[in-house]
Amino acid sequence: MKKVLLALVLMAMTFLPISQAFAVSEATVLFLMIAPGARAAGMGEAFVALADDATAVYWNPAGLAFQDGMELTLMHTNWLPQFGSDLFYEFAAITKSFEGIGVIGLNVTYLNLGKQFHTAEDSPTVLDEFTSNEFAISASYGTLLASNWSVGLGLRFIRSNLSPFGAGEEKGDGKTSGIAFDVATLYKMPFLPRLSLGLNLSNMGPKITYSDVAQADPLPTNLKFGFAYKILDDKYNRLTVVGDMNKLMVTRHKDGTSDDFYKAIFTSPWTTTESVYAGEEGDGKNGKQIFNGILSGGLEYWYSDLIALRTGYYWDRPGKVEFISFGAGIQYHKYRFDFGYVSADEGHPLSNTMRFSLTLGF
Numbered sequence: 337m338k339k340v341l342l343a344l345v346l347m348a349m350t351f352l353p354i355s356q357a358f359a360v361s362e363a364t365v366l367f368l369m370i371a372p373g374a375r376a377a378g379m380g381e382a383f384v385a386l387a388d389d390a391t392a393v394y395w396n397p398a399g400l401a402f403q404d405g406m407e408l409t410l411m412h413t414n415w416l417p418q419f420g421s422d423l424f425y426e427f428a429a430i431t432k433s434f435e436g437i438g439v440i441g442l443n444v445t446y447l448n449l450g451k452q453f454h455t456a457e458d459s460p461t462v463l464d465e466f467t468s469n470e471f472a473i474s475a476s477y478g479t480l481l482a483s484n485w486s487v488g489l490g491l492r493f494i495r496s497n498l499s500p501f502g503a504g505e506e507k508g509d510g511k512t513s514g515i516a517f518d519v520a521t522l523y524k525m526p527f528l529p530r531l532s533l534g535l536n537l538s539n540m541g542p543k544i545t546y547s548d549v550a551q552a553d554p555l556p557t558n559l560k561f562g563f564a565y566k567i568l569d570d571k572y573n574r575l576t577v578v579g580d581m582n583k584l585m586v587t588r589h590k591d592g593t594s595d596d597f598y599k600a601i602f603t604s605p606w607t608t609t610e611s612v613y614a615g616e617e618g619d620g621k622n623g624k625q626i627f628n629g630i631l632s633g634g635l636e637y638w639y640s641d642l643i644a645l646r647t648g649y650y651w652d653r654p655g656k657v658e659f660i661s662f663g664a665g666i667q668y669h670k671y672r673f674d675f676g677y678v679s680a681d682e683g684h685p686l687s688n689t690m691r692f693s694l695t696l697g698f
Contacts, residue, residue: 363586364544364553365496365514367447367470372411372427374691377676378663379634380648382580385534385564387522389695390429393441393476396536396560397488398522400439400478406432407670411693415447416685422450427693431476438479446471452499468510470496476518484526490518490538494555498546509547516541516555530566535559557585574638582630584654628654634661641667646676659686670697 373391376383383391387399390409411427429443449468472495478488492515499510520536537559543552562580634648644665651658659680666673676691 363556363584365470365472365494366556367425367445368472368492368494368516368539369556369558370415370425370445370447372429372445372693373409374411374413374663374674374676374693375636375644375646375665377678377691378646378648378661378665378674379578379636380632380650380661382562382578382632382634382648384536384560384562384580385522385532386576386578387534390431390441390443391427391693392478392488393429393431393443393474393490394427394445396520396522396534397441397476397478397490397518398486398520398536399534400431400441400476400488401480401486402522403431403439403478404433406430406698408696408698409693410695411691413689413691415689417688418685422448424448438477441474441476441478443474443476444471445474449498466500468498470494470498478520484524486522488518488520488522488536490520492516492518492539492541494544496544496546512544512546514541514544514555530569532564533562534564535561554586559583559585572640574636576636577633578636578648579633580631582632584629630655643667644674657686659684671695 371377371381371383372394373383373389375389376391376395383395385396387396388402390407392399392403408430409428411425413425415423415425417423425448426446427443429441431439431441433439447470449470452466452468453464472492474490474492476488476490478486480486494514494516495511496513497511516539518536518538518540520534520538522532522534525531525533537557539555539557541555541557543554545552560580560582562578564576564578566574566576568575630650630652632648632650634646637645644663644667646661646663646665648661648663649659650661659678661676661678663674663676665675672695674691674693674695676693678686678689680687
């Protein structure tokens with residue numbers, strides 16, 4: 337089993353020269369990209385190389401391999417509060433270690449999109465009301481290949497219930513299902529034990545089809561790479577710095593068509609590329625940029641395993657999203673409560689977004 341996992345991880349690492357990623361909106365079922373865990377949210381959503389609690393099922397399944405016992409994490413947040421009170425996001429994950437086997441995790445992600453109205457094509461007359469939601473059920477596995485190196489896998493069932501009706505004259509409805517999987521690795525430097533490197537290639541799978549195969553959209557396949565370094569690590573004081581880089585593996589062409597991860601696999605994301613997201617520096621057609629992804633980083637300070645303070649910064653060039661985050665945590669024995677807050681410009685969709693999560697150890 338470990339040899340199979342090793343082969344998968346090595347294969348994933350050869351896929352590093354992959355397609356440029358444009359805006360996140362080029363893919364579908366984007367709720368899979370919402371970051372769970374108020375702890376990671378407080379650090380600018382940088383957690384792939386730390387991944388030392390149950391939220392590793394999302395951030396980096398390989399991080400499960402370094403965990404012992406059993407842990408449960410629950411999170412709730414009112415999502416995009418400026419758009420309505422009936423939008424909310426829920427996340428639940430449970431992990432358990434098995435001696436000689438590894439660590440297995442299960443999690444459920446749910447996004448409620450609120451009440452919607454079905455109107456006539458040529459008038460605002462309301463014909464019907466319905467609610468929209470999306471959810472995913474995932475299983476993850478992490479195991480050690482060496483005392484300082486782990487690998488992980490994730491398998492995910494996705495369900496999207498956007499609408500019981502088709503748009504216009506389209507046949508079918510706005511409901512669909514899909515399957516995705518993750519491969520990941522986490523490496524702790526033997527010559528620099530305070531440094532960890534993590535990589536997670538997530539949400540790989542076939543395109544999602546709602547009503548027409550010709551209009552199928554790719555999954556938000558994402559390559560996440562990052563580091564975590566413990567600046568301080570003593571009995572009463574711990575300070576960790578983290579940094580992540582994200583690349584969405586979806587290419588949008590100028591004719592409106594898109595390639596998923598598999599078709600874009602041999603195009604390098606590191607060379608200067610032409611992007612329709614040129615921003616203020618171009619006319620939107622011939623802009624040049626070397627990196628078209630997401631960078632994030634943060635700090636976490638713990639005092640005596642009791643109180644944690646966090647801050648971070650998130651910079652999404654293609655999506656034009658930028659914010660500072662703050663967070664705090666309080667822990668008693670194996671029970672921890674975390675809070676994360678996004679401080680964005682007034683009017684920003686994520687402004688004042690708060691995440692709350694509870695972690696229980698057994």
